[in-house]
Amino acid sequence: MLDNKTSTTRETSTAKDPYSFNGETIATAAPKIGDQAETRKFYIESYGCQMNFSDSEIVASILHDASYTSTSDFLKADLILINTCSIREKAEETVRKRLKTFKQVKKANPGALVGVLGCMAERLKAQFLEEEKLVDIVVGPDAYRDLPRLIATAEDGDKGINVFLSREETYADISPVRLDSNGVTAFISIMRGCDNMCSFCVVPFTRGRERSRDPYSIVAEANELSGSGYREVTLLGQNVDSYKWQHPEEKDIVNFAKLLAMVAKINPQLRVRFSTSHPKDITDEVLHTIAKYPNICNYIHLPVQSGSSRVLEIMNRTYDSAWYKSKVQRIYEIIPDCAISSDIIAGFCTETEDEHQETLKMLRYANYSMSYMFMYSERPGTLAAKRYDDDVPEGVKNGD
Ligand code: 5AD
Numbered sequence: 001m002l003d004n005k006t007s008t009t010r011e012t013s014t015a016k017d018p019y020s021f022n023g024e025t026i027a028t029a030a031p032k033i034g035d036q037a038e039t040r041k042f043y044i045e046s047y048g049c050q051m052n053f054s055d056s057e058i059v060a061s062i063l064h065d066a067s068y069t070s071t072s073d074f075l076k077a078d079l080i081l082i083n084t085c086s087i088r089e090k091a092e093e094t095v096r097k098r099l100k101t102f103k104q105v106k107k108a109n110p111g112a113l114v115g116v117l118g119c120m121a122e123r124l125k126a127q128f129l130e131e132e133k134l135v136d137i138v139v140g141p142d143a144y145r146d147l148p149r150l151i152a153t154a155e156d157g158d159k160g161i162n163v164f165l166s167r168e169e170t171y172a173d174i175s176p177v178r179l180d181s182n183g184v185t186a187f188i189s190i191m192r193g194c195d196n197m198c199s200f201c202v203v204p205f206t207r208g209r210e211r212s213r214d215p216y217s218i219v220a221e222a223n224e225l226s227g228s229g230y231r232e233v234t235l236l237g238q239n240v241d242s243y244k245w246q247h248p249e250e251k252d253i254v255n256f257a258k259l260l261a262m263v264a265k266i267n268p269q270l271r272v273r274f275s276t277s278h279p280k281d282i283t284d285e286v287l288h289t290i291a292k293y294p295n296i297c298n299y300i301h302l303p304v305q306s307g308s309s310r311v312l313e314i315m316n317r318t319y320d321s322a323w324y325k326s327k328v329q330r331i332y333e334i335i336p337d338c339a340i341s342s343d344i345i346a347g348f349c350t351e352t353e354d355e356h357q358e359t360l361k362m363l364r365y366a367n368y369s370m371s372y373m374f375m376y377s378e379r380p381g382t383l384a385a386k387r388y389d390d391d392v393p394e395g396v397k398n399g400d
């Protein structure tokens with residue numbers, strides 16, 4: 001029998017030896033591609049969400065094709081990459097601290113290059129190169145195919161930067177090189193970007209517009225993982241329930257429910273998970289699909305963010321507290337033993353103590369199996385940063 005109630009943690013590393021800085025998780029790449037003396041070596045470190053860990057596997061594949069091998073010792077690397085997260089200020093501080101450590105490498109090996117990938121690269125762009133003199137390469141989440149050219153540019157003594165955000169890139173044809181793999185669980189990225197504009201969130205600015213990956217390449221990747229002995233795949237996207245793909249010459253649309261069924265049918269012994277669901281987009285069709293296939297885990301990560309309807313409104317979440325509760329009820333109706341987890345932000349702009357208490361009530365109502373709790377962190381450029389005062393004191397946010 002499948003134990004499909006166990007929940008996953010989104011900011012938990014899949015690394016064999018994960019370690020944590022200020023609560024943000026990181027993982028380093030264990031060497032998977034044979035170490036050969038004559039080839040150049042790269043080292044990659046990933047921070048933040050599962051999507052970033054999955055992206056690092058795409059980067060590893062691109063570098064592999066460019067004749068790089070990976071190393072888990074950054075002191076031995078010719079190229080050090082850090083895949084960054086911008087979601088909260090603390091995550092960015094962690095990366096800056098880590099970059100200081102990489103100075104050692106430059107001392108020992110002046111030819112070594114340091115590259116910043118991901119959300120922080122996208123947010124800060126060329127400014128990063130001015131602020132952090134040590135950095136040679138800056139690459140946004142949609143520009144990883146350009147890495148070999150950017151490395152060559154940096155080797156010639158120029159700075160390599162590409163922060164172009166694409167409306168099409170899904171890396172569908174790239175077969176990820178599984179880093180730190182336990183051979184049992186793997187992530188499959190099914191879409192990129194986010195079209196929601198939650199007022200607190202920097203992701204739409206750093207990861208660009210939402211686009212879905214061709215379902216046949218997703219099924220092929222899951223099939224290959226299943227064939228090589230993996231027992232669980234997690235389908236990843238910022239908002240998986242708005243997955244939508246239409247072949248240019250066909251009428252049929254593949255939505256998330258259909259995609260889930262396609263992946264579930266590959267092998268009844270392969271457990272299927274997914275993350276993240278926006279409450280406004282998860283449909284009855286998705287819930288019935290989860291109920292129908294025993295190998296789709298009865299677990300939904302359904303971030304509420306706040307239990308107060310006023311706060312939800314200024315967060316631009318597009319639902320209120322009563323609507324979220326009815327969605328939770330619907331889930332328990334269709335999948336009675338479903339585990340639900342959540343993300344919660346404490347101390348969002350103008351939030352009162354009574355409104356925070358409403359969030360605590362929501363925790364009890366929804367009976368979450370687990371929740372990630374965050375203190376609100378103002379992110380430059382977001383709607384909240386422009387419109388509202390970050391006026392809840394730090395001590396109140398963290399409950400001191
Ligand atoms: N401050 C605190 N938490 C945030 N999140 C997103 N943006 C912020 C922010 N500015 C949280 C949300 C989201 C999770 C991935 O991170 O809860 O669901």
Ligand code: SF4
Pocket residue numbers: 194195196197198201202203204238239278
């Ligand atoms: Fe950010 Fe909202 Fe998109 Fe999630 S759904 S990535 S919180 S904007």
